[in-house]
Amino acid sequence: MIHRAPRELGHLAAAAAATVAAATVLAVGHLVAVFVAPAASPFFVLGATVVDNTPKWLKDSAIRWFGANDKLALAISMGAVMVVAASLLGELARRRFALAAGGLTVLGVIVAFLALRRPSATFWFAVPALAGTLAGVAALTVLFVSFSGSEPEPATGPSRRGFLLALGGVTAGVVAAGVAGRYLATRLRDIAADRAAFLLPRVAKPAPPVSAEMDLPVQGITPFVTDADEFYRVDTALQLPSLTRGEWRLRIHGMVEREIRLDYDELLSRDAVESVITLTCVSNEVGGDLLGTARWTGYRLADLLAEAGPSRDADMVLSRSIDGFTASTPLAALTGNQDALLAVAMNGEALPVAHGYPARMIVPGLYGYVSATKWVVDLEVTRFDRTEAYWTRRGWAPTAPIKTASRIDVPAAFATLPAGEVVVAGVAWAQGRGIRAVEVQVDDGAWQEATLAEAYSIDTWRQWTWRWDASPGTHSLRVRATDATGYIQTDERVPPFPDGSTGHHSRVVTIR
Ligand SMILES: Nc1nc2c(c(=O)[nH]1)N[C@H]1C(S)=C(S)[C@@H](COP(=O)(O)O)O[C@H]1N2
Ligand SMILES: [Mo]
Helix, strand or coil: CCCCHHHHCCHHHHHHHHHHHHHHHHHHHHHHHHHHCHHHCHHHHHHHHHHHHCCHHHHHHHHHHHHHHHHHHHHHHHHHHHHHHHHHHHHHHHHCHHHHHHHHHHHHHHHHHHHHCCCCCCHHHHHHHHHHHHHHHHHHHHHHHHHHCCCCCCCCCHHHHHHHHHHHHHHHHHHHHHHHHHHHHHHHHHHHHHHHCCCCCCECCCCCCCCCCCCCCCCCCCCCCCCCCCCCCCCCCCCCCCCCCCCCEEEEEECECCCEEEEHHHHHCCCEEEEEEEEECCCCCCCCCCEEEEEEEEEEHHHHHHHHCECCCCCEEEEEECCCCEEEEEHHHHHCCCCCEEEEEECCEECCHHHCCCCEEECCCECHHHCCCCCEEEEEEECCCCCCCCCHHHCCCCCCECCCEEEEEECCCCCEECCEEEEEEEEEECCCCCEEEEEEEECCCCCEECEECCCCCCCCCEEEEEEEEECCEEEEEEEEEEECCCCECCCCCECCCCCCCECCEEEEEEEC
16 A cells, blocks of 8 residues: 555656645645635745745845736745655655655644744634645545555556546646635635725714613623624524625515615615614523624614505515525514614624624514524515515524523632622623513522613613622522513523523532
8 A cells, every 4th residue: 555655656746746735735725714814824824934034135136136026926936945845745755655744744734833923813823724734635645545546557557547537636626725715815805805994874863872880890791792703693604705885785675665776875875873782692592692782883674664665464574695594574673663773883893794794684672583684685575474584494483582581690600709798790681671670599599689780771681790698508599580571581491492592590609
């Protein structure tokens, strides 16, 4: 097998195989980087490392010699170095395949380390080079095995044909990965530039500010407003849609008096509004963190729908995203709520691509799967008895108001704390109704009234805190909320399917 036959692979063939394997590292790494961290592409990492470490005199001469083509000159010289290095690797593989594979791995790991040293690197930066290296070693192995795999016959036997086939196949794969990576990278860069050029629309009446009384100074409590990059993300997109503002269109049609088509500039000519809303996922388990609060800027869906004139017989709006996701929202939840938005900004900045850039829906009081379509491009006014949406077709409830719920943020689960005063705190939510009270229970004791932070609105969560005089032992803390209708959060445990989980969140802590 591998240990014998490689010696039979010619010098040129071995060099070609190793060069293709090295190219695999770069191309696959580049493709993976598009999704993980574009700046961590092995191409850019090697290029930037070379540029950063080129002595000034050489850099200056390169610019003098090659002028605007200095990047091209850099690419060509790096390519030449790679071919030479790969040929040496191929030669090594002919003699000791394992050593060559190990050598390629070491080179890949070095590139991963270089990636980690790039500015603003996170640990993700190591991933593209490592993924590329895996693919490269696999390519090297396939190429050498293809030669030696079948019964080696002399001269132009099947082994040679196998090798040429494999070489052609892997090369085609490398080219495809390279082209895909390049194409996707430019597409995503377009979006980044498009987002960067976004200007927050002027709002006639800004949403009331979040005051200190709404955001308690308790260590470890969930902040009232969630940072965009901390905001939970739930969607079916394997690859984020990339839709520029220039490309974006919204069509409102179906059971309407007149169909409407809007582009982004036409949207901007309307009055923008702002509203602070807590978005919640139906999949949130008791105690889970699939919810967050943001200040959303956008345009009233009620106004946009009014322009189209929905028919009296309609009772639902089927919203569709550019990637085919759909949500069915009760028409009344959109026309009857001034805070149901076609949002374009989150916390004062363009929506992040992952949160629906350039436009998404935000509807207070309803779980996201029936209301919060990201990358939305189409609103069809229709009826619940005519069609279904992405998740409702899969058995999730067609009407899905957010259930009254509460969560303990501090102390942490299974924390060990000194006896005496312990601060217990968290958040509670019942969008559309508001939170009236929160109570905490220790073990089987009586329910104790927590102190509520000031409410922002009925459509946002509300922080709460309770001071506990804790005695030694292992204790269980439990929380329940009462909403403004007087409904007390049930302790009946039900899973998220089909219309949201219920049950009390509890935490066990040890007091010393
Ligand atoms: N296009 C699209 N929009 C979508 C979804 C989706 O899968 N695709 N998921 C929905 C669900 S289930 C939720 S809970 C919210 C989550 O929004 P976020 O990712 O901005 O937090 O988006 C909604 N909008
Ligand atoms: Mo969701």
